[in-house]
Amino acid sequence: xxxxxxxxxxxxxxxxxxxxxxxxxxxxxxxxxxxxxxxxxxxxxxxxxxxxxxxxxxxxxxxxxxxxxxxxxxxxxxxxxxxxxxxxxxxxxxxxxxxxxxxxxxxxxxxxxxxxxxxxxxxxxxxxxxxxxxxxxxxxxxxxxxxxxxxxxxxxxxxxxxxxxxxxxxxxxxxxxxxxxxxxxxxxxxxxxxxxxxxxxxxxxxxxxxxxxxxxxxxxxxxxxxxxxxxxxxxxxxxxxxxxxxxxxxxxxxxxxxxxxxxxxxxxxxxxxxxxxxxxxxxxxxxxxxxxxxxxxxxx
Amino acid sequence: xxxxxxxxxxxxxxxxxxxxxxxxxxxxxxxxxxxxxxxxxxxxxxxxxxxxxxxxxxxxxxxxxxxxxxxxxxxxxxxxxxxxxxxxxxxxxxxxxxxxxxxxxxxxxxxxxxxxxxxxxxxxxxxxxxxxxxxxxxxxxxxxxxxxxxxxxxxxxxxxxxxxxxxxxxxxxxxxxxxxxxxxxxxxxxxxxxxxxxxxxxxxxxxxxxxxxxxxxxxxxxxxxxxxxxxxxxxxxxxxxxxxxxxxxxxxxxxxxxxxxxxxxxxxxxxxxxxxxxxxxxxxxxxxxxxxxxxxxxxxxxxxxxxxxxxxxxxxxxxxxxxxxxxxxxxxxxxxxxxxxxxxxxxxxxxxxxxxxx
Numbered sequence: 194x195x196x197x198x199x200x201x202x203x204x205x206x207x208x209x210x211x212x213x214x215x216x217x218x219x220x221x222x223x224x225x226x227x228x229x230x231x232x233x234x235x236x237x238x239x240x241x242x243x244x245x246x247x248x249x250x251x252x253x254x255x256x257x258x259x260x261x262x263x264x265x266x267x268x269x270x271x272x273x274x275x276x277x278x279x280x281x282x283x284x285x286x287x288x289x290x291x292x293x294x295x296x297x298x299x300x301x302x303x304x305x306x307x308x309x310x311x312x313x314x315x316x317x318x319x320x321x322x323x324x325x326x327x328x329x330x331x332x333x334x335x336x337x338x339x340x341x342x343x344x345x346x347x348x349x350x351x352x353x354x355x356x357x358x359x360x361x362x363x364x365x366x367x368x369x370x371x372x373x374x375x376x377x378x379x380x381x382x383x384x385x386x387x388x389x390x391x392x393x394x395x396x397x398x399x400x401x402x403x404x405x406x407x408x409x410x411x412x413x414x415x416x417x418x419x420x421x422x423x424x425x426x427x428x429x430x431x432x433x434x435x436x437x438x439x440x441x442x443x444x445x446x447x448x449x450x451x452x453x454x455x456x457x458x459x460x461x462x463x464x465x466x467x468x469x470x471x472x473x474x475x476x477x478x479x480x481x482x483x484x485x486x487x488x489x490x491x492x493x
Numbered sequence: 494x495x496x497x498x499x500x501x502x503x504x505x506x507x508x509x510x511x512x513x514x515x516x517x518x519x520x521x522x523x524x525x526x527x528x529x530x531x532x533x534x535x536x537x538x539x540x541x542x543x544x545x546x547x548x549x550x551x552x553x554x555x556x557x558x559x560x561x562x563x564x565x566x567x568x569x570x571x572x573x574x575x576x577x578x579x580x581x582x583x584x585x586x587x588x589x590x591x592x593x594x595x596x597x598x599x600x601x602x603x604x605x606x607x608x609x610x611x612x613x614x615x616x617x618x619x620x621x622x623x624x625x626x627x628x629x630x631x632x633x634x635x636x637x638x639x640x641x642x643x644x645x646x647x648x649x650x651x652x653x654x655x656x657x658x659x660x661x662x663x664x665x666x667x668x669x670x671x672x673x674x675x676x677x678x679x680x681x682x683x684x685x686x687x688x689x690x691x692x693x694x695x696x697x698x699x700x701x702x703x704x705x706x707x708x709x710x711x712x713x714x715x716x717x718x719x720x721x722x723x724x725x726x727x728x729x730x731x732x733x734x735x736x737x738x739x740x741x742x743x744x745x746x747x748x749x750x751x752x753x754x755x756x757x758x759x760x761x762x763x764x765x766x767x768x769x770x771x772x773x774x775x776x777x778x779x780x781x782x783x784x785x786x787x788x789x790x791x792x793x794x795x796x797x798x799x800x801x802x803x804x805x806x807x808x809x810x811x812x813x814x815x816x817x818x819x820x821x822x823x824x825x826x827x828x829x830x831x832x833x834x835x836x837x838x839x840x841x842x843x844x845x846x847x848x849x850x851x
Contacts, residue, residue: 465643468643
């Protein structure tokens, strides 16, 4: 194994970690406020499509990212309102919004580009940082932004009044309300903010392929949620877990060419690894929900 | 505080379902209008392409059959408080198993031998694919939503591997044809007007499942305990009920019922298994269960509605993308759940306290 191969592998892992990490941050914001969020999968799809559509129309990748965050935030708002104001089970709401996103993105592909599988090609952020793959990945705006958002989320959650309110709503919504916190408003705000970050992940996913493909999230939203659980709902550790999943993904893709008839089995690796990681952490903690926010899924 | 008189419950359920359908209608109009077509014309075309001809009606029945199986299965797990969103993968594995075993029968196999064996294979394969999430949930408390979704992905990869590794006819992604004795008769064999439709006798098996579900929860000890665990696992544990075991059994039973849906797709329709056969029926089953509100009649009505939407989607596909129907599934789930939750709150306020204690 040459040095260049190692660098390429590291670069690929970092690049593939961006969608996972953004989705996981969305999960942290949502679940620390007490709202179970399985709609991350749909937000990745919605964000990815919005990024490509807007860049294709305007030619600006920045506008595409803004649209991705906006669309995903709107989905987050819908999910949060369904749970907080509508008092619907958050899992039911998440399943439904995921279906709307899966069908809606396919509908939009047919409506806008007359294709049932993919959008036209867009440039994304391609071309920064020269020829070295590692450098090109590290100075990619989406990568830098994701890394900054991990640090910002950690800081916000532990050091700011808003972060404290979010955690209070997640741990004990009734007490938070008694202490004068507007639980509904804080939760809706936290879920929407997290969804906007998740939308950035969708944009990174689509820009990485230079197009949107139907169903391209491929379970990443759920794997990111597993990373949140494994990390004990902590942003930096969740990002580390995402990097590990992305590295596995990169290994899996690296093996695709060489695996021959075993190719399809190699594809299972990220999903089996997710199950194994959840089982391992549950065994270590003596139960999967050991360090979950105590008010997760409860109303004030 | 919720109102718990059975009559109130039924009324809330019915009103919530009607609210969901009304919302879906509005969403359909908006999608069609946004696409630049006339909602009225598209609704007319949708109805003409489904219930307008015997063939269209039979196709609705065919589309509704797997949905009814998966709807019953999702409802079964919901009674235990579990979300089986792994029906997609369970159906893939069951279809693969039925296709593989069925193709291995000799050409002259009699139906009395082949069909019982294949039914058992279908149920066993579906249950087996539900077993890992069931055990992870029961033993380690790992939420079934993530694990069943992961199992869906693994199922797709496993089916692709098995087909490529020798189950498929060379150069294709399908198994070889099942012998005639291993097929389920189509309705066109009895009703001539249904000619050309894939609707099969599997429909009656699905109806039997829908009828058996409420009966089992009312009469059978295992199912009663599953429902009790779904209502209050802590109280059940205090009563020395094997809570973990009942949860695992509920998810595996749900997988077994999902497996039966392969009778409609593999045995009734294609006569072989191919990559992607039955896709969408798993998620559709969630919508059926949410709209069906736990009654057998409700599940059948919901399966017919979504069967109509699926077939109707094909009928209007040349004018409006049929993907719109998947959006409607999600919209109906949200709308029914919202209407249900809001109406319960309203009933709790409006009705005198006595009815709340009942």
